[in-house]
Amino acid sequence: MDETGEASYAGQPFEVIVVGGGFAGTAAAINLARANRTVCLIDAGEPRNRNSDHMHGVIGLDGESPRELLSRGHSECLAYGGTLVEGRVSSLQRTAAEGWSVELESGERVTGSQVLVATGITDRLPQVPGLREMWGQRVFHCPYCHGYEVNGKSIGVVGGENPGFTTRISTLLTKWADSVTLHVNGMDLTTEQRDRLLDCGVQLSYDEVVQVSPDPTESLAVEMVTASGAVRYGTCFTGPEFLPNDHLLRQAGCAVADGWVQTAGGKTSEPGLWAVGNVVSSPDQVSQALGSGAGVAIAIDQYLFDRG
Template sequence: MTDQPNFDVAIIGGSYAGLSAAMTLGRAHRNVVIIDSGRPCNRQTPHSHNLITHDGKTPAEISALAREQVLAYPTVRLHNALVTSVSGQDGAFSVGTSDGQSFEAKKLIFTTGIRDIMPEIPGFAESWGISAIHCPYCHGYEYSDARTGVLMNGEMALEYLKMIRNWTADLTLYTNGPATFDAVAREKMLAFGAEIVEQPITSLDHENGYLRALHFTDGSSRNIAALYHRPAFEQHCLLPEQLGCELNQQGFIKVDESQKTTVAGIYAAGDNSGTLRGLTSVMATGTVAGVRLNHELINEEY
């Protein structure tokens, strides 16, 4: 192990949740290292919304300002690298990184996010976060009344369509194959004006991530401006599971109201441990983790 200072907390992942936790802990005079690989899940997103004081700014602008403010606290340090190993236990964790460094910390916070599993449709991944989107609260206003699709099938399709209908009436459900919902759901969709297209999609036509059209296996195409989808996901980092942190049935890291995982000394925050992925939501969980972890350290000290 290289000669590194001991830290109260190592935060693995330096995006919004991690930086929020770091600021809280820095203001509590805790020695903190943030270790970040620089690959946030919203790196393709052109603008962030529904965040007061920063509405419409790019994710990079927001995170750059956040890092500047967080690192103004003298007990907080940022190390740019990928965490490759974690060992130890509560009070004595060792974190190894891709550049050969090692850090010792009493506690850990994983803010490592999730990895969306893209549909195997050419053009989708390139449009993800730009015009192929998942959250109407983050992106819906910009596509108000635009020609919009929902890529979904199954029993949840009706509920998702009903929600997106709040932003646009020009709405089509693309099931990408035979519909798997029942006749009652179909009738309800048609009743509020949604169209249903079951033809499989072959590709998405886009310009720099902005959708122009969908192409289908029968050779037809449809113009489109936005396509909502809720992709499957996996944990971006497997280290919490390897350390024994349990996942819930949805695949998120299981945490309590303090953002504690099922392993002593390890917390998790952000979208690796909850369904809400908006910036305000993930930042809130980072703050909670920082506050509760600091209280845990205080109780151990006195």
């Protein structure tokens, strides 16, 4: 960093700065670089699925490592002329030139005409010992990401943080599982939710879950300890509370509705500031994130082209 506080790699302002090097952000950066835009991709190295060894539903890459695919994506971004910066962004500020200044926690700054925020989401799990340690390995939340792999297994679902989502996945999991048991774990179920669960064949347990541990006899199996004793399941699901990592967007003044930063075609309410992926859409899987990132990249490129 030089005496002005500017990063040595900053040089001239970039046309687009992408904050977040997960699947949506990396796909956007690659497509912008291929459109001959000067692009800086800033990556903190914490994608949402960093605990998972495999990804599913990505055509031609089913079962591959998401970390390896992201690594290849970062290399492709560089190969097309993009710039990759490892670091965490602390703030976004407007510049006098109607662009944006992006400051990293290191104190380095990068400036650009447009900023695309793709900082993802944080999954807050129920406060049950063992869930966090096995997250992405034996504890899951998405039936469409992991349902096929648990065909015919018994599934224990731990409730607690997100009743609507938890009851929904409990019913959906019956499409794959031999049996589904929802440990209510303090959730206040409505009569409609309880009736729907029972109609779908979900068993309800009102014993508090105090510990979830790996069962060494099978790769996905868990032992769930409740107030009444221990139960073994073929695997475990839970419904996290979804917390978008949108503090940068909120601090910049972006409009928010129903707890989410609002976008239209990737545009936020602030000129030159865009958002894509889980930071504004909680259900995005890898394939969806790749597509939405590419789509917003095209929108940004055409916006810059039409602006002249």
